[in-house]
Amino acid sequence: MKVLVTGGLGFIGSHTVVELQKEGYEVLIVDNLENSSRDVLDGITRITGVKPEFYELDLKYKTAIEVLCAEHPDLAGVIHFAANKAVGESVQHPLKYYKNNINSLVYLLEELIKLKNKNFIFSSSCTVYGEADELPITENAAVKPAESPYGNTKQIGEEIISDVCNINNDFKAVALRYFNPIGAHPSAEIGELPLGVPQNLVPFITQTAMGLREKLSVFGGDYPTPDGTCIRDYIHVVDLAKAHVVALERLLNNQQESNLEVFNLGTGKGSSVLEVIDSFERVSGEKLRYEITDRRTGDVVSAYAETSRAKNVLGWETQLSLDDAMASAWKWEQKIRN
Template sequence: MKNKILVTGGCGYIGSHTVVQLIENNFEVTILDNLSNSQENVIDSIKEITGRKPYFLKCDLKNLKHLENILKYHKGFDAIIHFAAHKAVGESVQNPLMYYQNNLTGLINLLASAKKYKIDNLIFSSSATVYGKPKSLPISEKNKTQRPSSPYGNSKKVAEEIIEDLAAASKDFSAISLRYFNPIGAHKSGLIGELPTGIPNNLMPYITQTAIGLREKLMVYGNDYPTKDGTPIRDYIHVEDLADAHVKALSRLLNKNQESNFEVMNLGTGNGFSVLEVIKTFEEVTQQKLNYEITQRRAGDVPELYADAKLAEEKLNWKADRTLDEMIKSSWVWEQKARKQS
């Protein structure tokens, strides 16, 4: 029998790419999504890529009664992959309560419902922001988590602590928290990718939307950081590499290969690129000139983040191997296709 997997936020950017790889690895997928920052037509794109349509249920995790009714009716899930969350650093600084209410209430409701209906395996979509401003680089899992500089990051840190406490209290429950660095890129088909509503909070869709003429100019938030060119440095990872890691982490859980009930792993390339380096590489790869302007720093940003991802390589037999050029090319193909369809 196929393993049944519940994917919350499965219509979103990382969720949809992971759903594709789950289907391609013969898992039976049900998506839960409230469509607050995604579109239902992603389901059709997933079917076009894989030949199979995942089951879709519209649900807001903050509605405990609705969630419990779904899990009561749709039985037999072997694991949950939990992506559903608000994720914009700047917005979280402006509206912290919205972030805590959505990201933490949703998680607690999901865990309580999973416990009630005996779904004992969880993969949690976490973030490198849980490390706060790192004292040393590259960042390994041995780095202590610190109070992040944004409510978004703090919601991920607190969420991990909640999951860890549940894993300690329940011998049947197991979880892996995957701490992403900066996902970019799109599926090689060009049929799914990052399509945020409003002005993008992440660099790559801001770049591609500017290049295609949707935005007048790209704002670069600060050039006075203590980095090689003054702009923030991040570890960019292709979303398809990221999706592959989720499938491998899921197999680790289902095969009971964990060394403890709660594990954390970094997902990154180990290479850092500055904002200006990404802009320059985009211009070289696509032959598109970008209109950009340096402005003041954005609240909640830290100067430099890049990963030590050796643990995921060792435990999951996984390594990010797509290059920055590949990430940028796929993002640009996706942006052009998406605008033709809209």
């Protein structure tokens, strides 16, 4: 069966392509290479022995999607990763995020509802919960006003998909609300490689350790947490990728309880920024240069998942630890710099 993966050369997308190919799916990748590299194709191929079909397309342009879907009317499912994803950048450039993340989703859905097989997985985010009232965060937690334009695009995206599902009985979707994906494939053939200055914590840590960055800025040391730094639920990207395969199989086997299902994907454990730094120093043997700076606009204090729904309904749970993730991220960083 053929599966379209948008943003398939990105961090989470590429790891998901690997897991899909391992399970025998034929994968079609679409990516505009704005924050990824064509070289990732080679890494995927070395891991799986199969080179996926690739189209360099920008989904902000409706015609590109129309042509793509016309050429591939036999899609069994779509996993939609393609989006800008940095909280800080979205605060500075909100229109970029609304134009890319919302328009591409709408144009893609318009074409997909014309096709026979309508199985759709949406790359959502725990940012939809904002500053949650209770921890850990369940799927029933209130979706609060977003703390950033990025978070708002994920909220709006889920609302759009829900509206489509309400009027199309044969359109089935799963929204996967990620917490904080980190790490790299154990082969070190693919991993997180942001273009320019990293917007996420772990690649900034590994780049600092390699000497590419002078020091890491820890945004805020006065939060109401045990060590004063923000707490997040850091999930190994390989675990996260495997959840997409499980969700797709749920759709293909018509196991859903409703047209749109929502699942949190996390470890169920929160780790502070300083705890992540400690983990890195422990597994790498490197001492990291960092400083505590001012808080960053758009950051919530603490967010970690309640994961029993994913475990009980999807039959999925994480297998890899924070140390596993940090070790794999460091192995990846060392490989690409040497």
